[in-house]
Amino acid sequence: MKLYNFWRSGTSHRLRIALNLKDLSAEYLAVHLGKEEHLKDAFKAVNPQMLVPALELDNGEVLIQSPAIIEWLEETHPAPALLPAGASERARVRALAAIVGCDIHPINNRRILEALRKQFNADEVTVNAWCATWISAGFDAYEALLGADPARVAFSFGHAPTVADVYLIPQVESARRFKVDLARWPLISAIDRACSELDAFKRAAPAAQPDAA
Ligand SMILES: N[C@@H](CCC(=O)N[C@@H](CS)C(=O)NCC(=O)O)C(=O)O
Known part of the structure; x- marks a missing residue:
């Protein structure tokens, strides 16, 4: 997996925590928000919304929106659970x-x-x-x-x-x-x-x- 993110981005930080808690690793691809790299065509091709984070799966599919990605992680890698049972x-x-x-x-x-x-x-x-x-x-x-x-x-x-x-x-x-x-x-x-x-x-x-x- 490849994680498009930025060190100081809170939504990127969320995703890094979730990946670590699930003991999953992803290649770190930095998108510099200060230099507005997220607004350039190269990243727009990854995420048309031009926001980090984005998670590219090994099959090339790109997931965007940290809540959706975190739910995807929970569904595909249920242990350890990040949501309670009830x-x-x-x-x-x-x-x-x-x-x-x-x-x-x-x-x-x-x-x-x-x-x-x-x-x-x-x-x-x-x-x-x-x-x-x-x-x-x-x-x-x-x-x-x-x-x-x-x-x-x-x-x-x-x-x-x-x-x-x-x-x-x-x-x-x-x-x-x-x-x-x-x-x-x-x-x-x-x-x-x-x-x-x-x-x-x-x-x-x-x-x-x-x-x-
Ligand atoms: N709802 C989106 C929000 C993503 C988002 O706002 N990311 C910020 C960084 S924390 C960003 O890329 N900001 C770029 C900008 O505001 O120009 C998510 O949770 O993934």
Whole structure:
């Protein structure tokens, strides 16, 4: 498999964590977002949406959209499971993931921030404030849900990492980048510490990637 990704991209980071947790390897193909390589024809031919990540399978098929790719990984490589067994529990884990994947990340994405800078003359203080607003709204809800789960142990759900942690940790990394003080969310911070001890998360970290600047 070939993984088109970028070291600092949160959605790429998600996919690297999921691949590592499933003990799968993929050739690392860097697409430099800062140099806008994702907007060039070569990458447009891989993903017409011009967003990373994309996963090219050994048969040449290309999968796009990190939620779809993570679901594909779960279906084709079920062990270790990244979703719990019961339908309600799966819905809870998917809801946590969706807080990040649907309601935080998309409005803090590079192209949104570029529009704020170029069309609305936002400076970096304003951009950071924008990101902090939506990260905080999502993390407040995530933290409240964690606090309401008496069965939770070290991770977002249960005893082992799930899809929720796969989404959460890259968003925590992004919060740090936008100078958001994580002290406001002690449960999220504890999960971040627990995940940072695991090899799958260490190897997926942005700073550990070959294209890290
Ligand atoms: N929903 C897509 C979003 C992918 C996405 O937004 N990727 C970002 C990097 S985290 C990207 O390629 N951004 C390029 C840009 O905004 O110009 C997914 O989850 O795969």
